[in-house]
Amino acid sequence: MLNRRNFLSAAVGVAAVGALSACAKKDDSPAASTGADGKKAIVLGFSQVGSESGWRSANTDSVKASAKTAGVNLKFSDAQQKQENQISAIRSYITQKVDVIAFSPVVVTGWDAVLKEAKAAKIPVVLTDRSVETSDESLYVTLVGSDFTVEGERAAVLLEKVLATAGHKGAVKIAQLEGTTGAAPAIERAKGFKKVMDEKHAADWKIVASQTGDFTRAGGKQVMAAFLQAHPDINVVFAHNDDMAIGAIQSIEAAGKKPGKDILIVSIDGVKDGFVAMSEGKINAIAECNPLLGDQLMEVVKKVHAGETVERWIKTKEGDFTMDQAKAALPTRKY
Ligand code: GZL
Numbered sequence: 001m002l003n004r005r006n007f008l009s010a011a012v013g014v015a016a017v018g019a020l021s022a023c024a025k026k027d028d029s030p031a032a033s034t035g036a037d038g039k040k041a042i043v044l045g046f047s048q049v050g051s052e053s054g055w056r057s058a059n060t061d062s063v064k065a066s067a068k069t070a071g072v073n074l075k076f077s078d079a080q081q082k083q084e085n086q087i088s089a090i091r092s093y094i095t096q097k098v099d100v101i102a103f104s105p106v107v108v109t110g111w112d113a114v115l116k117e118a119k120a121a122k123i124p125v126v127l128t129d130r131s132v133e134t135s136d137e138s139l140y141v142t143l144v145g146s147d148f149t150v151e152g153e154r155a156a157v158l159l160e161k162v163l164a165t166a167g168h169k170g171a172v173k174i175a176q177l178e179g180t181t182g183a184a185p186a187i188e189r190a191k192g193f194k195k196v197m198d199e200k201h202a203a204d205w206k207i208v209a210s211q212t213g214d215f216t217r218a219g220g221k222q223v224m225a226a227f228l229q230a231h232p233d234i235n236v237v238f239a240h241n242d243d244m245a246i247g248a249i250q251s252i253e254a255a256g257k258k259p260g261k262d263i264l265i266v267s268i269d270g271v272k273d274g275f276v277a278m279s280e281g282k283i284n285a286i287a288e289c290n291p292l293l294g295d296q297l298m299e300v301v302k303k304v305h306a307g308e309t310v311e312r313w314i315k316t317k318e319g320d321f322t323m324d325q326a327k328a329a330l331p332t333r334k335y
Contacts, residue, residue: 041071041072041073042071042072042073042099042100042301042302042305043072043073043075043096043098043099043100044067044072044073044074044075044098044099044100044101044102044301045075045077045089045090045092045093045096045098045100045101045102046063046067046074046075046076046077046101046102046103047077047079047085047086047089047090047093047101047102047103047104048060048063048076048077048078048079048103048104049079049081049086049104049105049106049129049130050078050079050080050081050082050106051078051080052081052180052214052215052216052243053215053216053241053242053243053269053271054242054243054269054271054272054273054274054335055241055242055243055269055271055289055291055335056215056291058271058291058292058335059104059128059129059291059292059293060076060078061335062291062292062293062294062295062335063076063128063293063294063297064076064294065294066294066295066297066298067294067298069295069298070295070298070299070301070302072298072301072302075093075096075098077089077092079106081106081180081214082106083105083106083107083110086103086105086106087110087111087114089103090103090114090115090117090118091114091117093118093123094117094118094121094123097121097123098123099123099305100123100124100125100126100301100304100305101118101123101124101125101126102125102126102127102128102297102301103125103127103128104127104128104129104130104145105127105130105131105132105184106130106180106183107180107181107182107183108130108131108132108133108182108183108184108187109132109133109182111132111134111139112134112135112136112139115132115134115136115139115140116136116139118139119138119139124141124304124305125139125140125141126140126141126142126143126144126297126300126301126304127140127142127143127144127145128143128144128145128293128297129144129145129146129291129293130145130183130184130185131143131145131184132184141300141304141310142300142304142310142311142312142313142314143312143313143314144293144296144297144300144314144316145293145313145314145315145316146289146290146315146316146318147188147315148184148185148187148188148189148192148289149188149189149191149192149195150192151185151188151189151192151268151287151289151318152188152189152190152191152192152193152194152195152196152268153192153193153195153196154192154287154320155189155192155193155238155266155267155268155285155287156192156193156195156196156197156200156238157196157320158266158284158285158286158287158320158322159172159236159238159264159266159285160200160201161285161322162264162266162284162285162322163236163264165284165322166261166264166284168235168264170204171204171206171235172201172204172205172206172235172236173206173208173231173233173234173235173236174205174206174207174208174234174235174236174237174238175207175208175209175210175224175227175231175234175236175237175238176190176193176207176209176210176211176237176238176239176240177211177212177213177219177220177223177224177237177238177239177240177244177245177248178190178210178211178212178213178240179212179213179214179215179240179241179244180212180214180215181212181214183215185240185241185268185289186212186215186240189240189268190210190240193238194207207238208231208234209227209230209231209234211223211226211227213239213240213244213247213248215240215241215243215244216243216244216247217243217244217246217247218247219244219247220239220243220244220245220246220247220248220251221247221248221250221251222247222251223244223248224237224247224248224250224251224252225251225254225255228251228252228255228257232255234263235263235264236263236264236265236266237252237259237263237264237265237266238266238267239265239266239267239268240267240268241267241268241269241289242267242268242269242270242271242273242274242277242283242286243269243271243273244267245265245267245274245277245283246273246274246277248265249265249277249282249283259282259283260280260281260282260283260284260323261281264284265282265283265284266283266284266285266286266287267283267285267286267287268286268287268288268289269286269288269289269291270286270287270288270289270290270318270321270333270335271291271335272330272333272335274286275321275326275329275330275333276326276330278321278322278323278326279323279326279327279330281323283323284322284323285320285321285322285323286320286321287318287320288318288319288320288321289316289318290316290317290318291335292316292334292335293316296314296316300314
């Protein structure tokens with residue numbers, strides 16, 4: 001019985017030789033590299049959202065490292081957060097006749113046409129990180145990624161703890177820094193947070209401002225500056241990712257306020273810079289969203305290529321952290 005442990009050690013063995021043989025070859029066309037068993041290495045076409053955040057960079061590093069370890073011949077493209085770039089990358093992988101296509105869809109809609117082309121070409125598609133809305137469930141095999149709605153709920157529960165620790169009394173005026181408009185994490189994190197707010201804090205919590213910062217530091221900084229102009233009495237920032245929270249910190253300090261004290265901040269991701277800000281007392285709590293999906297992705301790609309059935313949603317494991325835990329956690333953070 002091939003369990004996960006010996007499956008991965010077998011893959012490492014194949015990869016080690018595969019990587020060597022691949023290194024020896026200049027040509028990276030799909031037919032070029034073969035594994036130790038003489039079999040042609042699986043060719044995976046991967047379309048990445050972009051490089052908008054620390055989370056995204058860690059995710060890219062994980063996918064590339066795991067492909068090497070697994071002996072998978074990775075074709076990688078960065079869409080710079082543009083759907084049209086992802087669609088043309090997927091079309092190019094279809095033309096190249098790759099074995100499997102994987103991508104992290106920048107937004108949830110607009111994929112049916114290109115996914116139907118992949119299906120017609122008999123190339124299986126794996127979603128990583130973010131999901132899509134589609135009328136035809138057969139257009140992708142599985143999603144390897146987090147439950148963003150639960151992340152939004154976890155962020156709200158963390159805010160309850162942060163408010164209690166800060167001894168906050170009375171109304172809670174929240175500014176929400178949303179992720180990319182139309183992206184699954186932005187839609188679902190907002191939904192999860194609102195669910196807890198409506199169910200448990202309808203009387204005292206209010207989102208007084210909410211706008212997209214596009215998951216970037218610059219976006220978080222710019223939107224937070226505008227929020228502070230219009231709502232100088234904001235008590236809390238709920239940021240859909242650490243990069244926007246870090247940008248918001250710059251605007252809060254520029255306004256002469258103390259982030260983490262005058263304005264409490266709860267974020268999602270758990271990248272290193274987020275933990276550093278928490279250890280400096282500037283972010284109060286973070287709900288982790290694990291970007292290290294590479295190993296799970298390669299395992300799924302091999303199973304899909306071998307025609308095995310896989311779960312429809314392979315969820316990642318992640319934890320929650322408050323400011324007091326940051327310093328101790330920092331040395332062992334992997335991203
Ligand atoms: C979440 C991922 C989001 C991160 C952001 O899985 O899609 O995109 O939370 C990243 O940091 O930009």
